[in-house]
Amino acid sequence: xxxxxxxxPRIVCEAGGITKTGALMKELxxxxxxxxxxxxxxxxGYADKVQKSLEAAGIAVQIFADVQADPPxxxxxxxxxxxxxxxxxxxxxxxxxxxxxxxxxxxxLANSDQTIEGIYGIDKATGDRLPLIQIPTTAGTGxxxxxxSVITDNNSLKQVVxxxxxxxxxxxxxxxxxxxxxxxxxxxxxxxxxxxxxEGYTSRTRKNPIADGMAVxxxxxxxxxxxxxxxxxxxxxxxxxxxxGSLIAGMAFxxxxxxxxHGLAYPLGARFHIPHGHANALVMAQVLRFNLPAAxxxxxxxxxxxxxxxxxxxxxxxxxxxxxxxxxxxxxxxLETRLRDLGxxxxxxxxxxxxxxxxxxxxxxxxxxxMTASDIxxxxxxxx
Amino acid sequence: xxxxxxxxxxxxxxGHVDGKWVSADNGKTFAVTDPxxxxxxxxxxxxxxxxxRTAIDAANAALPAWRAKxxxxxxxxLRKWFDLCMAAQEDLALLMTREQGKPLAEARGExxxxxxxxxxxxxxxxxxxxDVIPSHGADKRIITVKQPIGVVAAITPWNFPMAMITRxxxxxxxxxxxxxxxxxxxxxLTALALAELAKRAGFPDGVxxxxxxxxxxxxxxxxxxxxxxxxxSFTGSTQVGKLLMRQCADTVKKVSLELGGNAPFIVFDDxxxxxxxxGAIASKYRNAGQTCVCANRILVQEGVYDAFAxxxxxxxxxxxxxxxxxxGVTQGPLINTKAIEKVETLVNDAxxxxxxxxxxxxxxxxxxxxxxxxxxxxxxxxxxxxxxxxFGPVAPLFKFSDEAEAIRMxxxxxxxxxxxFYARDIGRIWRVGEALEYGIVGxxxxxxxxxxxxxxxxxxxxxxxxxxxxxxxxxxxxxxxxLGGLAGKAI
Numbered sequence: 001x002x003x004x005x006x007x008x009p010r011i012v013c014e015a016g017g018i019t020k021t022g023a024l025m026k027e028l029x030x031x032x033x034x035x036x037x038x039x040x041x042x043x044x045g046y047a048d049k050v051q052k053s054l055e056a057a058g059i060a061v062q063i064f065a066d067v068q069a070d071p072p073x074x075x076x077x078x079x080x081x082x083x084x085x086x087x088x089x090x091x092x093x094x095x096x097x098x099x100x101x102x103x104x105x106x107x108x109l110a111n112s113d114q115t116i117e118g119i120y121g122i123d124k125a126t127g128d129r130l131p132l133i134q135i136p137t138t139a140g141t142g143x144x145x146x147x148x149s150v151i152t153d154n155n156s157l158k159q160v161v162x163x164x165x166x167x168x169x170x171x172x173x174x175x176x177x178x179x180x181x182x183x184x185x186x187x188x189x190x191x192x193x194x195x196x197x198x199e200g201y202t203s204r205t206r207k208n209p210i211a212d213g214m215a216v217x218x219x220x221x222x223x224x225x226x227x228x229x230x231x232x233x234x235x236x237x238x239x240x241x242x243x244x245g246s247l248i249a250g251m252a253f254x255x256x257x258x259x260x261x262h263g264l265a266y267p268l269g270a271r272f273h274i275p276h277g278h279a280n281a282l283v284m285a286q287v288l289r290f291n292l293p294a295a296x297x298x299x300x301x302x303x304x305x306x307x308x309x310x311x312x313x314x315x316x317x318x319x320x321x322x323x324x325x326x327x328x329x330x331x332x333x334x335l336e337t338r339l340r341d342l343g344x345x346x347x348x349x350x351x352x353x354x355x356x357x358x359x360x361x362x363x364x365x366x367x368x369x370x371m372t373a374s375d376i377x378x379x380x381x382x383x384x
Numbered sequence: 385x386x387x388x389x390x391x392x393x394x395x396x397x398x399g400h401v402d403g404k405w406v407s408a409d410n411g412k413t414f415a416v417t418d419p420x421x422x423x424x425x426x427x428x429x430x431x432x433x434x435x436x437r438t439a440i441d442a443a444n445a446a447l448p449a450w451r452a453k454x455x456x457x458x459x460x461x462l463r464k465w466f467d468l469c470m471a472a473q474e475d476l477a478l479l480m481t482r483e484q485g486k487p488l489a490e491a492r493g494e495x496x497x498x499x500x501x502x503x504x505x506x507x508x509x510x511x512x513x514x515d516v517i518p519s520h521g522a523d524k525r526i527i528t529v530k531q532p533i534g535v536v537a538a539i540t541p542w543n544f545p546m547a548m549i550t551r552x553x554x555x556x557x558x559x560x561x562x563x564x565x566x567x568x569x570x571x572x573l574t575a576l577a578l579a580e581l582a583k584r585a586g587f588p589d590g591v592x593x594x595x596x597x598x599x600x601x602x603x604x605x606x607x608x609x610x611x612x613x614x615x616x617s618f619t620g621s622t623q624v625g626k627l628l629m630r631q632c633a634d635t636v637k638k639v640s641l642e643l644g645g646n647a648p649f650i651v652f653d654d655x656x657x658x659x660x661x662x663g664a665i666a667s668k669y670r671n672a673g674q675t676c677v678c679a680n681r682i683l684v685q686e687g688v689y690d691a692f693a694x695x696x697x698x699x700x701x702x703x704x705x706x707x708x709x710x711x712g713v714t715q716g717p718l719i720n721t722k723a724i725e726k727v728e729t730l731v732n733d734a735x736x737x738x739x740x741x742x743x744x745x746x747x748x749x750x751x752x753x754x755x756x757x758x759x760x761x762x763x764x765x766x767x768x769x770x771x772x773x774x775f776g777p778v779a780p781l782f783k784f785s786d787e788a789e790a791i792r793m794x795x796x797x798x799x800x801x802x803x804x805f806y807a808r809d810i811g812r813i814w815r816v817g818e819a820l821e822y823g824i825v826g827x828x829x830x831x832x833x834x835x836x837x838x839x840x841x842x843x844x845x846x847x848x849x850x851x852x853x854x855x856x857x858x859x860x861x862x863x864x865x866x867l868g869g870l871a872g873k874a875i
Contacts, residue, residue, distance in 0.1 A: 032409070042580075043393040045385055047405070051398060055411040055427075063398060063405035078589065082404050086438065 003208035005255045006164060008145045013173040013244065015236070018049050018135060021092065021172065022057030028131035028169055030090025032060040034083040034110070036103035037094040038067040046137060046177060050094055062086050064106075067099045070269045070276070071151040073116055073159070076102050083110035083130075090131040093168070096189065097141030097276060100134050101149040104166040107132040116151070116161075125163040132168040137177040139229075139242035140189025140277050142196055142250015144171035157359070158266045173247060175240035183230055186242075187333035188277030190226040193246040194219060194326075195261050195280045197305075200253035202291070202298045205366040211256035214248045219305035221245030223325075230333055260371055261287045263363030264379060267352040272343050281335050282342075285327040286379045287367075292323055294369035299323060339384045346384060353377035386425050387482050387573075389475045396576035397426045399435065399596050402442035403589025409434055414598035416573060419485040419717045419753045420707040428572045428596045436564065436606040439593040443535045443562040444612045446590030451532045451560035455510045458558055462506035465585035469499040469546075469578070476577060480545050481708040483571045485716035485753070486671050488708055498547035500835040501554040501851065508856055509558030523871035530860040532560030533638060534614035537607035539600065539628070540575070541620045542568035542719055543674045549575055551839070551850045552617040552640075557591065559859040561615070564593045566603045568620075570719055572596045608632045615859065618642070619676075622799070622844050640848030640858045642676065642840060644773045645801030648794035649679035649830075650816070652787070653687040655806035656828075661695045663830030664779065667804055669703060669757060670831075672715050673777040674723070676845075677802035677824065677832065680774055683782045683790055693761050693781055697743050700779070703757045705748045717753035718776055727755050727776030734760050734767045734780060744777070771797060787812060791819045801841035804830060823849075 012024065025033055033054055041047050042065050054061045064079040083091065083106050091110070093103025105116065108129040119125045134144035143149075147166040153159045181189075201207070201215035222245035228238040264287065265279035274282070292299065300318035304310070306325045312318035331337050340346070357364065357373035364371050385395045398405035406429070407413075413427035429435070450458070469476065477491035486494070517526040536556040540548040545567065553563050567575035572594075579594045597603050604624075607613055608631035616632050618625055619642040632639050649667060651660045667679040684692050706713035718724045724747065731745055744758030755776050763769060763780040770782070784790045794803060803822040807813055817825050823841040826832045833839065838849035848858045 034404075039393060042396075042405075043391075045392060045395070048385070048395070048397060051405075051407065052427075055407055055413055058411045059407075060409045060411050061398065061405075061407035062401075064403075065405060066403070078403070082402060082589070085402065085442075086404070086406065 001208065003206060005208065005210045006147060006167060007251060008167055008171050010170045011173065011247065012170060015175045015240065017172055017174040018046065018177060019053050021050050021133060021135070022053035022055070022059055024133055024170055024172065025054060025059055025090055025092070025131065026057045028090060028133070030059060030131045032062070032086065032088050033090040033092055034062045034064060034079070034086065034088040034106060035092045035094055036064050036067060036079055036106050037099050039065050041065065041095050041099070041137065044180065046094060050092060050135070062088060067095065067102050069098050070273060071098045071102045073151055073153045076105050076151055077116060079106045080109045088130065093132070093134045093144070094137065096136070096138040097143045100136060100141065100143035101151060103132065103134065104149045105151070105161065108165050119161050119163065120159045122162040125161070125165055129165045133170045133172055134168040135172045135174065135177070136243065136246070138181060138185060138189040139178055139239070139246040140192040142193060142246050142253065144168060145247055145250040146254035148254065152270055156270050158270045171247060173243045175236065175243050178239050178243055179234060179236070181233070183233065183334055186229055186233065187335050188275050188281055189246070190222060190229070190242060191281040191284060191330065191333060192277035193249045194222045194226070195284055196249035196253040196258060197222065198288070198302060199258040199261060200249065200256040201302060202295050202368045203256040203259060203366045204368055206256045208256060211252040214252040216302070216305060218245045218249035218252055219302055222249065223306040224308070226329070227332065257366040259363055260367035263356045263360045264376060266360055267355050268339070268344065271348065271352070274342050278335055281330050281333065282337065282339060282383055283379060285323070285330050286382050288323045288326055290375065290379060291367065291369045292319060298368065337383065339380065344384070349380040349384060350377050353380060386423070387478060389478065391472060391475050394472060394475050394479070394577040394580055396573070396580050397428050398576070399429045399431055400576060400579040400592070400594040401435070401439045402593065403583065406435070408432070414569065416483055416570070418482050419719050420751055422751070425482060426573060428576070431595045431597045432602040433606040436595050436603045437610065439564045439595050440535060440606070440610050440612050442590040443564050443593055446562045446588055447535060450562055450588060450591050453560070455512065455558070458560065459506040459509050461586045462502050462509070462554060462558055465582050466499050466502035466506065468581040468585055469495060469502065472581060476546060476574060479577055480571070480574045481716070483573050484542060484545050485719060486708050487713045487716050490671060491708065494544055494547050497833065497835070498544070498550045501547070501550040504835040504851070505554035505558040505856065508555070508853060512559060512856060512860060523868060525867045525870065527865045527867065529863050529865065531863055533859055533861050534561060535612050536561045536563045536615045536617060536859060537613045538563055538565045539604060539607065539616070539618045539620065540565065540567050542570040543671055545571035545574035546578060548619045549578060553592065555856045556617070556859045559856050561859050562591045564595060564607060564613070566595055566597070566600055566607065569596070569598050569600065604628060605631060608637065609635060611635045613637060616640070617858065625846065638858070640850070641846040642850060643844065643846045644799055645676045645841065645845055646680045646771065646773055646797045646799040647677055647802045647804065649682045650790050650794060650805035651682070651684045651688060651692050652790070652805065652807040652812065653685040654808040654812070655688070656808065657688060657692055657695055659828060660692065660806035661699050663804060663806060663826070663828070664696060665699050666830035667826070668779050669700070669715065669777050672718055672755070674719065674775050679779070679804060681770060681782055682779050683784050683793055685790070686783050686785050689781070689783050693742065693759065696779065697759050700743055700757045700759055705754055705756065706750050715757055715777055717751060718755055720753065723775060724753055724755055727774060727778060730769045730772060730774055731758060731760065731778055734763055734769045737767050739763045739767065739780065765793065765796070787816065791816060795821045798844040799841070800843035801845035802826065802832060
């Protein structure tokens with residue numbers, strides 16, 4: 001087996017740790033820092049906290065608060081231009097996956113003459129990025145520890161930038177930032193993180209023992225705490241566990257890849273603006289059920305992460321229990337489970353299936369079971 | 385967040401440049417406090433010339449696309465800003481009361497008044513007409529067009545934290561200009577909330593920029609000397625206005641200045657005294673006397689002097705001093721210690737020279753920045769209070785014997801912003817109205833501010849007019865185009 005494992009150099013995990021942002025940025029040598037976030041982060045007062053901390057460290061702050069979900073390329077470009085014009089020498093991503101993914105590109109391209117289009121794909125970027133701290137406010141995307149950024153181009157297509165420079169200098173986990181997450185966001189992002197762990201563990205292309213260990217740890221943390229934080233949003237320990245689980249799952253999938261669940265979710269986000277985590281949740285149970293014949297052993301290995309104190313008579317039973325547990329969790333999370341309820345049109349299903357098979361095949365390749373375009377369409381129809 | 389807002393997104397404590405929220409380059413901040421309680425409300429960036437240059441560059445970069453939009457496209461965004469401001473009326477009013485001190489009811493009124501300029505100029509922006517002028521030659525045609533002047537600098541005061549911004553920015557933006565705003569150091573929070581609402585309304589990045597500082601000199605210097613800025617609009621003291629005007633000279637910027645006033649409020653013996661009292665209260669005590677059109681000198685004809693003084697005292701005694709957030713309060717604090725000391729000095733000077741405080745005359749209870757609503761009788765032109773702007777809740781009553789003396793006293797000042805008089809005789813109304821050397825005259829009326837009328841002063845009270853159909857003129861340049869060679873053969 002040969003593999004490569006990349007990791008963020010430093011993880012700071014501390015409730016209330018957002019107030020240390022300034023000191024951490026100072027260690028990285030930045031004096032003018034652009035904070036990339038969305039308007040909700042302003043409303044919640046988190047940007048204010050980061051600002052205060054940076055100012056106290058004598059660091060100048062610029063806040064770009066226009067990030068949108070499934071970040072449109074032109075908005076990311078505005079953030080890059082803004083940081084460049086303002087001569088930023090450090091970047092902070094603050095928010096959910098969209099903000100963190102945007103921040104990665106800002107840190108990279110504000111320090112470069114390359115264009116966004118010019119670095120779509122794998123390892124196209126040259127040169128160093130600016131110092132970067134990522135502060136997630138949802139427990140789900142794991143974006144704070146990955147070197148991939150997914151944005152939506154001007155033709156509504158998801159585009160991916162993979163390049164090691166996108167890994168931040170520091171991932172700062174402050175569970176306090178997630179205490180107030182609305183239930184649906186908690187559910188969608190939490191399920192997204194679980195998918196990261198599961199798909200990382202079952203990847204056919206880049207599965208490796210380090211990622212495996214992380215996936216198991218992550219899925220245990222996530223599986224045991226997701227329903228807790230949905231039922232009791234103020235459960236601080238569970239919130240902290242979710243944030244850690246999300247980060248660890250992020251490290252796992254980034255080094256092992258995700259698969260068909262993510263593949264099928266992409267067009268739902270790009271075309272219908274269904275939040276990424278929710279899009280995953282919609283197809284997650286059906287894809288796992290589809291994969292069962294090929295991934296039974298792996299699912300059986302993961303079953304104890306979700307189901308405690310259970311002696312399974314056989315591998316098949318454990319795998320079946322695992323898939324059934326997911327099938328129960330998704331509707332119990334409070335998220336809508338039908339595409340039709342989220343504005344997806346029936347005539348788009350086959351088109352989306354073609355798109356997944358044709359343009360996002362790398363994620364089908366890593367799926368534990370082969371999938372054809374008609375398999376994909378069948379899954380869409382099942383959840384339509 | 386020290387102020388409980390319904391819309392927490394309006395709590396902004398960074399400057400706004402090129403659509404982003406920015407700190408000072410060195411991260412330095414200054415404190416914003418509640419004048420009623422001294423409570424620390426927020427820290428905002430203490431910016432200087434470099435940040436201002438960045439803001440000017442952003443405004444300049446945004447200019448070509450903004451002026452190229454149709455008037456209607458600009459109007460739609462302005463109108464949206466108006467709608468958002470009115471929807472946020474309570475939050476804006478609360479911010480304003482906390483940082484400025486005025487009672488909530490007045491603050492709500494200012495939000496509506498401030499927003500009205502956005503609505504008005506959204507409409508007026510569509511009517512920036514040029515001319516076709518009868519030509520001086522058969523083969524020529526003369527056409528004029530009005531074009532936006534360019535990047536505009538707006539320096540605004542603390543007494544109307546919102547309205548002075550909208551009154552300047554709305555016409556500028558409607559005309560196709562972009563702006564850099566420097567709000568007063570005492571009241572930046574309202575300005576920054578306005579910037580947030582502007583952002584939501586959909587203004588492109590760089591069209592509206594806000595820079596903040598504890599001492600405005602560096603920003604003011606950059607705004608007045610940077611050649612990119614083509615126009616300065618300033619509301620504030622005459623002293624600072626003169627300085628800015630001098631600084632603008634080297635780059636020959638167009639200036640609009642709305643400066644200090646020394647408003648006379650004249651009560652003739654044929655006036656309806658009750659109406660005059662109501663007008664005097666409205667004019668004198670609004671915002672605790674801290675407006676540039678507040679009656680500064682109340683001139684009363686000798687025959688009705690005592691009766692007017694008595695009625696006025698009875699009415700003023702009913703005013704309630706307190707924190708602006710309390711129900712029923714009509715008189716908030718003065719803006720800061722300096723303000724209260726100045727009022728105290730002027731009142732003491734008058735009393736030491738023989739005036740009498742029939743009401744008030746000293747600081748009021750609720751806190752160190754409050755001054756009792758005051759009436760001084762027996763005041764004469766020799767006292768400092770005759771020639772200096774009080775900016776506090778003090779009504780000095782001067783006596784005059786006839787119309788000629790009233791006009792002479794009223795005009796005996798380098799200022800010329802607002803004047804008021806109460807009379808019934810129609811001949812007197814025309815004579816006095818025309819004789820007063822002021823930009824605005826309230827006749828049997830104490831409240832003269834409206835977005836549909838031109839606001840501005842003469843003499844050392846300023847240059848230019850704000851609001852009304854004339855308000856846009858200060859933000860456009862007339863270009864005359866001569867089209868010649870039209871006498872060629874028919875083809």
